[in-house]
Amino acid sequence: MCLSHGNIARRSVLAAGLALPLAAVTGTAEAAPAGPFAIVGARIFDGRRVIECGTVVVDAGRIVAVHEGAVHEGAGPRGLPVHDGRGKTLLPGLIDGHVHHTGPDRTDAPRFGVTTELDMVSDPAAHGPIRRQRRSYAPTPLSDLWTAGWWATVPGGWGTDSGLVFPLMEPGTDPAEFVAARQAEGSDHLKLALEDVHLITGARIPVLSETQVRGLIAAAKRHRMPSVAHATRQDMARTALSAGITGLVHLFSDAEIADDVVRLAVRGGAFVTPTLTLWSALGSLQNPATKSVITDPRVAPFLSAKQRGFLDAPWGFERPGVLETASRNVAKLHAAGVPITAGTDSGIPGIAHGVSLLVELELLVRAGLAPVEALAAATSTPASHYGFTDRGRIARGLRADLVLVDGDPTRDITALRDVSAVWRNGAPVTRAV
Ligand SMILES: [Zn+2]
Structure with a gap:
């Protein structure tokens, strides 16, 4: 379960000096602004391995932090707009x-x-x-x-x-x-x-x-x-x-x-x-x-x-x-x-x-x-x-090209059909045609 009262999140998220009210996690479902913002509570495929639950913080077109672990009530990036990633999987572009x-x-x-x-x-x-x-x-x-x-x-x-x-x-x-x-x-x-x-x-x-x-x-x-x-x-x-x-x-x-x-x-x-x-x-x-x-x-x-x-x-x-x-x-x-x-x-x-x-x-x-x-x-x-050094993975410092999909494509690849949100350089991409 990604959202919990576990201690992992408090340690990892607070380590970055950030704190997020849990209420904010449930707030925004729409695409977040160009930054800073956080994608919270998602499964993360970082390009090489799966992190079952984590938070990614984006600012000015880059990934500025990746936190592993469940989101703790009362802990998170304070004041940042939040994109709810629960039940979803975040992938590199x-x-x-x-x-x-x-x-x-x-x-x-x-x-x-x-x-x-x-x-x-x-x-x-x-x-x-x-x-x-x-x-x-x-x-x-x-x-x-x-x-x-x-x-x-x-x-x-x-x-x-x-x-x-x-x-x-x-x-x-x-x-x-x-x-x-x-x-x-x-x-x-x-x-x-x-x-x-x-x-x-x-x-x-x-x-x-x-x-x-x-x-x-x-x-x-x-x-x-x-x-x-x-x-x-x-x-x-x-x-x-x-x-x-x-x-x-x-x-x-x-x-x-x-x-x-x-x-x-x-x-x-x-x-x-x-x-x-x-x-x-x-x-x-x-x-x-x-x-x-x-x-x-x-x-x-x-x-x-x-x-x-x-x-x-x-x-x-x-x-x-x-x-x-x-x-x-x-x-x-x-x-x-x-x-x-x-x-x-x-x-x-x-x-x-x-x-x-x-x-x-x-x-x-x-x-x-x-x-x-x-x-x-x-x-x-x-x-x-x-030889691309700025993309292809989710890691601190890399370009914030990100895809959020509903479900778990690390087990069922067809879940990729269900794109929930896309960011290019940390800015939301409009999916409507
Ligand atoms: Zn060709």
């Missing part, structure tokens, strides 16, 4: 490890608790505002972005028919110069496109050679940039892993994962972002995993027209079995200790910002992750692999 968009309207993700997104291709013209925003602690309804900038592909390769004009890895291009140019443009990570569209059209297109892949990954390492690969075939993933890629931002579904590929991932310390949501959308026109989430009355009223537009867009074909194969591959990697991070590929048909990360986490649990492992896959795990 979620991180979507694979999205597409750099536009100014990024409100869809935070309304579902996704406060940070990792974009996987962008025009460098957008990089300045994106960087300024993520350094700021001012209230904002927008997600924070990290971006790949232009990805590495070859003439006639993946993305070259998009209408965009961008630098390519020509046969004579020096990989070191290519990576240096991306870093100078403000790319946060280097994205390698290893895609021959075998799943989409069956007609193969050119891809980066093994020599180019090795050169690009080695150059990214020298520039201290994470390198990530879009690889939808096992042989391409094997090449990237053997060259020392930081992470795979899809998990292939063309084959059962081979033992040597698992070993390469383990030995290289690579993380894997499976994007099961994508495989679910490609595997079946019915896409039951997404349907069950977006028709849930706890979710449906909060979907914007833009989200519905993506979710209702048809692929027009299906590739039965890809979700099942990718899910078995997740299970093998997870059992071998390979870090799994959650990502959706939002910004393409069948997948929408924010809400689709809830689908991804449910699919990761179905693939064999425990609910707390799935929650770590969307918080502390990507934060550590991408």
Whole structure:
């Protein structure tokens, strides 16, 4: 029981020189002001472990205190507005490890608790505002972005028919110069496109050679940039892993994962972002995993027209079995200790910002992750692999990107559908659309 007359709270809360009348705990149910305020009496998943009952104090966009233990009558942060967390679970703002968009309207993700997104291709013209925003602690309804900038592909390769004009890895291009140019443009990570569209059209297109892949990954390492690969075939993933890629931002579904590929991932310390949501959308026109989430009355009223537009867009074909194969591959990697991070590929048909990360986490649990492992896959795990020091956990000094949900997603991941409140930089996010 979170609210009690125990002594733990008196010790821990008073240690911070704060005192809160119990009456205040029952007071405010609405979103609290930008700060200071306290979220009291919630179960806390801090990104790594579960605190069954605690209090989090927020001020000026940051978490200023985390107290473990039950709230004691007469003890608490004196005079602070209080958000009642009883019966609820507080989580770090979620991180979507694979999205597409750099536009100014990024409100869809935070309304579902996704406060940070990792974009996987962008025009460098957008990089300045994106960087300024993520350094700021001012209230904002927008997600924070990290971006790949232009990805590495070859003439006639993946993305070259998009209408965009961008630098390519020509046969004579020096990989070191290519990576240096991306870093100078403000790319946060280097994205390698290893895609021959075998799943989409069956007609193969050119891809980066093994020599180019090795050169690009080695150059990214020298520039201290994470390198990530879009690889939808096992042989391409094997090449990237053997060259020392930081992470795979899809998990292939063309084959059962081979033992040597698992070993390469383990030995290289690579993380894997499976994007099961994508495989679910490609595997079946019915896409039951997404349907069950977006028709849930706890979710449906909060979907914007833009989200519905993506979710209702048809692929027009299906590739039965890809979700099942990718899910078995997740299970093998997870059992071998390979870090799994959650990502959706939002910004393409069948997948929408924010809400689709809830689908991804449910699919990761179905693939064999425990609910707390799935929650770590969307918080502390990507934060550590991408080097984020201000987010991904609930701890003193970190950015106050927080999600409060009804129920206990550390036991039942579907509780994430029941978002009660979201804060970006300590300011409440409006969920209504
Ligand atoms: Zn993508």
